[in-house]
Amino acid sequence: MTAEFDAVDLIRTKRDGGELSDEQVDWVVGAFSRGAVADEQMAALAMAILLRGMAPREIARWTAATIASGSRLDWSALERPTVDKHSTGGVGDKITLVVVPTVAACGAAVPHLAGRGLGHTGGTLDKLESIPGWRAAVSADELLTQLKSVGALVGAAGEDLAPVDRRLYALRDVTGTVESIPLIASSIMSKKIAAGAGALVLDVKAGSGALVNDVGSAAELARIMVELGTDAGVRTVALLTGMDTPLGLTAGNALEVREAVDVLAGGGPEDVVELSVTLARDMLSAAGIGAGRDPANALSDGSAMDVWRAMIRVQGGDPDVALPAATETHTVLAPADGVLTKLDALAVGVATWRLGAGRARKDVPVQPAAGVEMHAKPGALVRAGEPLLTLHTDEPARFQRALAALDGGYEIAPAGSRPELLPLVIERMD
């Protein structure tokens, strides 16, 4: 087939601040997907986009072309409305583990298909894989059967879901172009739209542990994603949430599963409960069944836990089996009496990653039991010599680098001081 456009012309157009036409966007995404545009050309285009940005029309077209590189799932055979959620990633973010069964217990079907975690924020599949026997791979037939019977599913996104994004993301990852807001929005939304849910709630994080740190840029990302979803016929809502300190009291795979189970049992840390219930209410409302059961009741009456147990069992896991525990621990003690005014999300995230809970490359296995347990949250009074953090790993050689990541990551100020933190929920956008 003769190329309709020349990749170099398109790179020059973006480099010089111009806009690509719809036909040019369709062509370049399609040609890259077929191998007719070289990696180095696509990388140059991604860099031009990072530096020059994209008009809303270009982002929408880029997203549609990315979706068209694969197939779009269809849940019309289900009797319940479908709704999904996506978090842009945070430290200690185990909210998906709680909200997927909770929202299903309240009457919606939740097809949550995820990719693997990279970097300092953990991936949901890695967390669930710390449950012995649980498998992330679910065939297309199993997806529908599980959604009909259990109503909730967390599984690995299939190869055919926006496949060109996988190649583009790998290229962005090694060329310093991940940070482009239009490309992040398009990458996330192409996969979520292709996954076929009728409604979507986005948890867009801001703060030191977030993909996008400053609140203004995170708000821009949220606004673009809401527009992309809405234009594609998916009822989309975004919550802008704070991620300058970790969520809950654990970061790391099995540690986070344990905490999510505590929340499903009606307990757990206040911030995890509050954000889970808020997101679950928004999901039900976006699915059109907001006037039905309250997610807070599903957590207290055991119905969310029943769905969790069924969801784990159907994918080969045993919800009653003991989770893996690390062979080695190291406790960090509070150096002084006072108020914990800072517990930095990025510092805890990097420490968790260095303890073995996260991966630097896609093909590297993670340690299920590694992570950081926090004994106090910002605002708490602490006493000198009391445990502040417990580090978990199977390889004690990892402690030193994890401790280095935590250096300067927490602060204790005289009694009466107050932490300066972003609110848990900064803003709702729809």
Ligand code: URA
């Ligand atoms: N997550 C994605 O799926 N894509 C991005 O570009 C960034 C984060």
